[in-house]
Amino acid sequence: CFDSVSVCLSKGLGAPVGSVLCGSAEFIGRARRIRKMAGGGMRQAGILAAAGSYALDHHVVRLAADHALAARLAAGLQGLPGVLVEPPQSNMVFVDLVDQAKSRAPELLAFLKQNGVLATGLYRLRFVTHLDVDAPGVDHAVAVMRDFFKRQA
Known part of the structure; x- marks a missing residue:
């Protein structure tokens, strides 16, 4: 309590x-x-x-939009190889890298940054939606993640 x-x-x-x-x-x-x-x-x-x-x-009324965008991001990341997505409870999406993805974590983070996507962490990534993130931004993040794993397949 x-x-x-x-x-x-x-x-x-x-x-x-x-x-x-x-x-x-x-x-x-x-x-x-x-x-x-x-x-x-x-x-x-x-x-x-x-x-x-x-x-x-x-801005309080628009927090629900951040949460919806986090859910959209989580749904888009589901099913990627070596990626375990924790169901979001707020505007944060946590992604655990496992198997081959874990060994390529530094490369993934560099690829994300190079493509304008900011995630923190190394083997447990954190993505955050907020006032300056919109649906096209979330879709871009998903596309970049998919592109990375497609290139690695």
Whole structure:
């Protein structure tokens, strides 16, 4: 059981920076103290707060689109040789490389990058859909992955 939650405003919501931390008054008091002890804090942060507020007001409704694009990506990657796709639960798609694909992981990552697709990890890749990813971008990522494995067959 958790009694706190942290929501990042910059990832799926597209704000330039920022997170919201929620919890009991005691928990928030401790968090503020630790933040100050660690040197965290900003002056004149109003413009950044405004961007976070805008993201909350205008981008929350579109998070479902990110999740749908992640499902589209996962479906497109299913069945590739040496690729195990974890069913997405959010806007992130995790792909495990096994067998021959695992031994070619560095080559795959370089091929993806060369073709404009960013994935993190080595043997467990992470793809993320967000505000700047659209359906053609997802389809491109799938096509690049298929092309890589077709060339290796």
